[in-house]
Amino acid sequence: MEQKNKYSIIIPTYNERLNIALIVYLIFKHLRGVDFEIIVVDDGSPDGTQEVVKQLQKLYGEDRVLLRPRPKKLGLGTAYIHGLKHASGNFVVIMDADLSHHPKYLLSFIKKQVETGASIVTGTRYVKGGGVHGWNLMRKLTSRGANVLAQTLLWPGVSDLTGSFRLYRKSVLEDVISSCVSKGYVFQMEMIVRASRKGYHIEEVPITFVDRVFGSSKLGGSEIVEYLKGLAYLLVTT
Amino acid sequence: MKHVLKIFSLLLVISALWIGLLQASIMPQSHTWLLPIYFIVSLGCYGLLMVGVGLMRFPTCPQEALLLQQDIAEAKGFLKQSGVDVGCK
Numbered sequence: 001m002e003q004k005n006k007y008s009i010i011i012p013t014y015n016e017r018l019n020i021a022l023i024v025y026l027i028f029k030h031l032r033g034v035d036f037e038i039i040v041v042d043d044g045s046p047d048g049t050q051e052v053v054k055q056l057q058k059l060y061g062e063d064r065v066l067l068r069p070r071p072k073k074l075g076l077g078t079a080y081i082h083g084l085k086h087a088s089g090n091f092v093v094i095m096d097a098d099l100s101h102h103p104k105y106l107l108s109f110i111k112k113q114v115e116t117g118a119s120i121v122t123g124t125r126y127v128k129g130g131g132v133h134g135w136n137l138m139r140k141l142t143s144r145g146a147n148v149l150a151q152t153l154l155w156p157g158v159s160d161l162t163g164s165f166r167l168y169r170k171s172v173l174e175d176v177i178s179s180c181v182s183k184g185y186v187f188q189m190e191m192i193v194r195a196s197r198k199g200y201h202i203e204e205v206p207i208t209f210v211d212r213v214f215g216s217s218k219l220g221g222s223e224i225v226e227y228l229k230g231l232a233y234l235l236v237t238t
Numbered sequence: 239m240k241h242v243l244k245i246f247s248l249l250l251v252i253s254a255l256w257i258g259l260l261q262a263s264i265m266p267q268s269h270t271w272l273l274p275i276y277f278i279v280s281l282g283c284y285g286l287l288m289v290g291v292g293l294m295r296f297p298t299c300p301q302e303a304l305l306l307q308q309d310i311a312e313a314k315g316f317l318k319q320s321g322v323d324v325g326c327k
Contacts, residue, residue: 021322025313048323055322099306126292131299144292148285154241197241208299210306236242 007036007110008170009093010083012076014042016097017049019212024056024065026103034110039086041079042069077187081177084170092168098212101165105207109167112205119200121167122192123207124160134211146227150189153235157196158204161189165207172200186230193238252277 009027013020024038040053053067068086070079080094093109095101101123109121125132126147135143150161162185168176172195182190196202260270317324 018324021317021324022310022313025317026309052323059320059322099310102302102306102309126297128297131297131302133299133303137293140296141289141293144296145289148288148292152285153245208302210299210303235245236240238241 005035005091005110005114006089007031007034007091007093007106007167008083008087008089009036009038009095009106010041010080010087011038011095011097012041012043012079012083013045013049013097014073015045015047015049017045017047017052019098020049021052021056023097023099023103024060027106028060028064030104031106034107035089037064037066037087037089039066039068039083041083042067043073043079044069044071075183077177077180077183080173084174084177087170090170092170092173093166094168095165100209100212102208102210105165105205108205112203113167113169116203117201118203119169119172120192120195120202122158122160122202122204123163123165124158124204125163125207125209126159127204127206130160130206130208132209132211142224150231153231154193154238156189156193158192158202160204161192163207163209164188166192176200182230182233184226186226186233189230190234190238193234197238 011020011023020040027036027038040049042049042053050067050069053065057065057067066086068082070082084092091110091113093106095103105123109123112118112121124130132140132143147159147161150156154161164185176191176195176198179194180187180190192202256270256273259265259273260267314324
């Protein structure tokens with residue numbers, strides 16, 4: 001029995017006029033034969049991102065590349081909710097616009113979901129077959145330390161909690177996102193932990209992550225405090 | 239059941255076992271009193287070990303950066319031809 005699946009790829013953007021064109025090209029290259037749409041949620045970028053998206057719409061069709069902008073930066077969680085409102089697929093993919101997430105992995109997400117019937121497929125950078133490029137030792141140390149702490153406290157059932165390259169069944173995303181209140185990467189953690197607590201079937205796929213923001217990932221004291229606060233919040237409320 | 243309650247009940251069970259050991263006097267009292275400290279220290283050591291091992295085996299992918307550069311060049315070429323503005327960045 002052929003199941004007709006359509007994939008809505010939501011990409012929040014802010015000042016990504018070059019990357020959005022590259023990413024749309026790569027998605028079309030790697031998802032030939034797949035029924036999908038790309039929903040660009042741009043938060044009023046001053047660099048002309050929306051103009052580039054309009055050119056992409058002329059090239060690829062307005063039914064494949066959707067521009068659903070917002071007036072200003074309103075946060076990631078609400079960007080997903082906004083994108084969801086316009087999604088016509090039964091599956092939703094969320095990914096970053098800066099090419100740290102490579103569209104070539106989209107097929108492996110889809111395959112994994114079809115094979116296992118999972119409700120969520122999340123990309124993990126921390127297993128064999130996956131990986132990170134562009135992180136120095138300090139960054140890796142904090143990442144690993146944060147991960148061990150989160151695993152010990154939360155028993156989340158996934159190896160990469162802060163990753164934001166994920167495939168969700170649309171109904172599942174709607175359900176989980178309505179109960180999440182955090183911001184930033186804690187939001188990503190909250191999503192996957194809440195989904196895990198609700199008993200949704202979650203699978204993982206190795207992905208590679210090329211950090212595009214050279215040198216600016218300064219994990220200072222305040223970031224660490226935010227993370228610990230987020231962990232404590234998740235520990236108590238999930 | 240909320241996750242924090244799960245952890246709570248686990249700690250409760252461990253505490254009950256510890257009190258049981260204290261009362262049953264299978265091992266010398268002085269040792270039994272120190273068991274929680276041993277437990278916490280071993281937990282800490284285990285955590286540090288996991289961080290260290292994870293750090294050593296941290297998967298990296300330098301070749302991906304190269305592949306990405308190739309993909310970017312290919313994309314730019316196609317898009318320029320098709321009239322999409324990919325200049326100036």
